[in-house]
Amino acid sequence: MKKKVFLDKKAIDRTLTRITHEILEKNKGCEDLCLIGIRTRGVFLAKRIQEKIKKIEKKELPLGILDITMYRDDLFKIKLPVVKKTDISFDINNKIVLLIDDVMHTGRTIRAAIDALMDLGRPKKIQLAVLVDRGNRELPIHPDFAGIFYAIGAGEEILVKLKENDGKDEVIIVGTQ
């Protein structure tokens, strides 16, 4: 099985810096902005983006954690996942909510996340930032901010590893090509 490092530690950091600047540019600062990371790795990326915004704008944005298990559309078709805690301790009404996840694929996770957010309030806007967009969408949902785009080939898999969860930072492609 071939393995290729697509992004290393430095490249991930640069990518997140760029995304952060794009977020601030598009929203003309960070007024009304709040960050919500999707479990598991989205939470760590959200924390990193929160740190970067703090350095640039000198402001600490509220950060929430979202577990989408209860909203999955394939819940009883797969091995039952353990439901983890959702922890959003701030009001999302009339806020710009930036959803953050590591990899975007079919779009079904984001559909579930949007539904979950709607049950918690009525945000002014929901935006989406992902580190890797691997294409192959099954729903008409697209990220506002994407680190890299990589259309995945047959038999390939793209893996995001973050040091908080996996011991080191890297995005690797494993597979036949």
Next chain:
Amino acid sequence: MNWTKKDLLEIKDLTKDEILLILETAESFKEISLREIKKVPTLRGKTVITLFYEPSTRTRTSFEIAAKRLSADTINISASTSSFVKGETLKDTGKNLESMKPDVIIIRHSMPGAPHILARTLKSSIINAGDGAHEHPTQALLDLFTIKEKKGKIDGLKIVIIGDIMHSRVARSNIFALKQFDTEIVCCGPATMIPPYIEKLGIAVEYNINRAVKDADVVMMLRIQKERGRISYIPSIREYAILYGLKKAHLEKAKKDVIVMHPGPMNRGVEISDEVADGEYSVILDQVENGVAVRMAILYLLTGREQ
């Protein structure tokens, strides 16, 4: 850790890992009841029937709220309004209900083992909501959840259970659950209400309430079940209240951060005094609140089990 059991019939056949999985899952579900919109779509399209052959407010309402907050459809049947009064057998009632394709049937019955009969007969998941003096598994699980929430742990605690241990399904389920952990369990009550050979389970027996509650982390009170004629086991309610009713003075001998539990409904002035029931150590209403989260977790795990 995956859930594989079709039914929840008794604590006795749960492993420690299964108990921990229920408690962990319940933690995630608790937050839903604190939202403005108290509903998630998780069990959309599932049907839950509560079949109660005994009166209940708390347990039935708790199960119904739990199912509804998960978007399941719920139907409540109580014995007084069912074909039970026309003489239909439990098996027949179960089979007829099953023909309408429910996913979960929650049953309370005065006969121990009634849920087990349904579980063997039907494909639906069966939850025991109390079977006679046998078990009341969801009560024990919500009690453990409350202990863990208040104390941050279950291991290492001294837990005192006071009352009619012999006839209490709550005590039995709690003992089996607590024994899975590293706990010191003390049972206290009149000799007529302590089951023989209980010491063989590694449980201490103490007939004096003052000695029993000494250094306790948790005091769990049981209800005197007047409706089941349990009065015949004691000389009088008045004497029981004097000797075994929990009063504020008793708690001075317990740990400073002791918690007092009661499965409800309370006989105020009998097994528990007003000042304790409404006092600072009481977590009785927290138990009720946590009951919803624990039952949501159980419904989720049973309907999504690995098949």
